[in-house]
Amino acid sequence: MERNDYSRAMSVYYPIPASCWSDLGPEEKRERLLRTAGEVFARDGLDAPMPVIAAAAGAGVGSVYRQFASKRELVAALVVERLEETEAGADAALASAAARWQALTELLWTIAERQASDDVLGEAIATVSEHPAVQAADASTAAALERLLAAARAEGSLRPDATTVDVRLLFAATRAARQVQEGAWRRMLELGIDALRARGTSSRPPR
């Protein structure tokens, strides 16, 4: 009966922004948009319509498009932000006093935990992987991870043939685990970390 406005999607409760959109500075607008978009995407998936995101941020679509040229740009910005957080985490882990292996596993748990509650990277990263800014952030993040891995390898705690690709695989896997069962990402991560730990044997494809 309801006509095609976004009332259904909007009917779910979103904390209404306290301050009026137009009272914000340019940087604040961008940040609010990014944060809100992250929440909406996490809740409704990447398909969430722009008008819903705009409304959740207390703005009109026009205002959103004044900050981001397209939905794709918005998603890319979000992805870059998350990648940078990951990179910062990797740097911090490397700088920490703890054993490399422990710093590494703690980082993995932290990131996976965050992914589990607020996953944008999941579908998003595939959508915008061509985007220059994303590729740059991605490369930079990989480099930071590699430094951490190298340290753990040197320590002898990491499986010698482990690479940053394995870490990405692990994140992809924990993400995918959500489709199998709520909370299964924990088990997945346990198994994955287990597999990354230094040890003698390695399975090979049969034949």
Add this chain to the structure above:
Amino acid sequence: MERNDYSRAMSVYYPIPASCWSDLGPEEKRERLLRTAGEVFARDGLDAPMPVIAAAAGAGVGSVYRQFASKRELVAALVVERLEETEAGADAALASAAARWQALTELLWTIAERQASDDVLGEAIATVSEHPAVQAADASTAAALERLLAAARAEGSLRPDATTVDVRLLFAATRAARQVQEGAWRRMLELGIDALRARGTSSRPPR
């Protein structure tokens, strides 16, 4: 300049069905549709428009809807088919003369290989997981897998706490691996099988 027909999507080459659609029996129609849909989905993703699937099968949309009430039903039928193949594979593995562990790993490699080249289950299963027929097939498949796992456990080659959920996780993981890197599913599977092998230690979440 081309107007909005499906010419772009259809321009990619699809082997044109040799026999005329109307010459087929009802069962053949269904099978052809299922097979074609699988190919198209594998190539273009689950978003492939119904008219494209219809054309690839050498039929009109109307004829497709005469076999499957909706796209959802078509996808569900496809998923059920794949699940049944998996189940058959598990049964065969259990019946084989080989050691349980080897039969299990070979099954895993076989299924993952197939997934890699022709993945429908990936996004599809999430879309139709509510579908009764899918749930039934899914439960049945899980049971068959569990029988195989039990045998491997009894043999002592499987990590004692491994369950069918772990196997699903592994499939979800190899599927997700594709997003990380072409061919990375092999590495993922190696790591996963490694993690499932019987052994003493197990990692725990820190703190």
Add this chain to the structure above:
DNA sequence: ACAGTAGCGGAACGCTCATTCCGTTGCTCG
């Protein structure tokens, strides 16, 4: 106080589907 303007929000546009509908085709039976 007032013309000028930067920024706002959301209606309207154009496009892509899933799904429906119906004129057409070709076979069957009387």
Add this chain to the structure above:
DNA sequence: CGAGCAACGGAATGAGCGTTCCGCTACTGT
């Protein structure tokens, strides 16, 4: 041979969504 019917295929319909556009608001500077 012709009416009746089952199945066909693809045009037409309806809905959702990204993006654009424009009338309106609320300041700014003179």
